[in-house]
Amino acid sequence: MTRNPLPLASVPSPTYLKCMSKHAFSHVSTWVFDLDHTLYPPSARLFDLIEVRMTAYVMQALGVDQHEADRLRALYWRTHGTTLAGLMREHDVDPGPYLTVVHDISMDSLTPDPALAAAIRALPGRRIVYTNGCAPYAERVIAARGLDGIFDAVYGVEHADFLPKPDHAAFSKVFAKDGVDTRRAAMFEDDVRNLAAPHAMGMRTVHVAPEPVAHDHIEFHTDDLSGFLRSIT
Ligand SMILES: [Mg+2]
Numbered sequence: 001m002t003r004n005p006l007p008l009a010s011v012p013s014p015t016y017l018k019c020m021s022k023h024a025f026s027h028v029s030t031w032v033f034d035l036d037h038t039l040y041p042p043s044a045r046l047f048d049l050i051e052v053r054m055t056a057y058v059m060q061a062l063g064v065d066q067h068e069a070d071r072l073r074a075l076y077w078r079t080h081g082t083t084l085a086g087l088m089r090e091h092d093v094d095p096g097p098y099l100t101v102v103h104d105i106s107m108d109s110l111t112p113d114p115a116l117a118a119a120i121r122a123l124p125g126r127r128i129v130y131t132n133g134c135a136p137y138a139e140r141v142i143a144a145r146g147l148d149g150i151f152d153a154v155y156g157v158e159h160a161d162f163l164p165k166p167d168h169a170a171f172s173k174v175f176a177k178d179g180v181d182t183r184r185a186a187m188f189e190d191d192v193r194n195l196a197a198p199h200a201m202g203m204r205t206v207h208v209a210p211e212p213v214a215h216d217h218i219e220f221h222t223d224d225l226s227g228f229l230r231s232i233t
Helices: 014-024 046-062 066-080 083-091 095-102 114-121 135-144 168-178 192-200 225-232
Strands: 030-033 126-130 153-155 185-189 204-208 220-222
Touching: 014 225, 046 066, 046 083, 046 095, 066 083, 083 095, 114 225, 126 168, 135 153, 153 168, 168 192, 185 192, 192 204, 204 225, 220 225
Parallel strands: 030 126, 030 185, 126 153, 185 204, 204 220
Antiparallel strands: none
16 A cells, blocks of 8 residues: 655655554545446456447447447547547437446456455445446446445446546536535545546545556555555554
């Protein structure tokens, strides 16, 4: 676990870091988790399956070849946040069928994670999931990871009128719906972009990823979510 950015002159001892991070989360009463690559590791490669279906959907919906579909997906991810947001804004694509089709994948690569389940269950306060996927897909992932019954609410892109993270307004909609007091909340995310709005809203921000990235809006990094949560509770 590291605090970003670390002061160059003095690297805190692990014990000091642990006390510091415990204190840094003592005011938190709502714990918000992203889903993909946060509640399961990237090594599960679930997103590979979704991406194949996204590309196929773009090809079919827009009548383009695979090369053009991949180019558009990369472009929309950069300019609109997600493939879906680009499809909706630029091509008036209906989000409902898209979300159902692209998330209709096998969960075989996911395994239950009892350590993560225990660590999340031990968090004091409200625990929610907020994903750019759709809530029914999130529920399937949560079940496959053995995390069912742990979260108080699960929100997908449909709960923000299909406006995706990292858009500030998307976070505002979901947090208003749930009644999150962002000054007493923490956000756990693998996508660096999706921690900017939470940080601006006064949330504690934790980047969950194999490698740390130094950024003003990232307060903590971990490559071991279970271990991090245990260290702050
Ligand atoms: Mg993610």
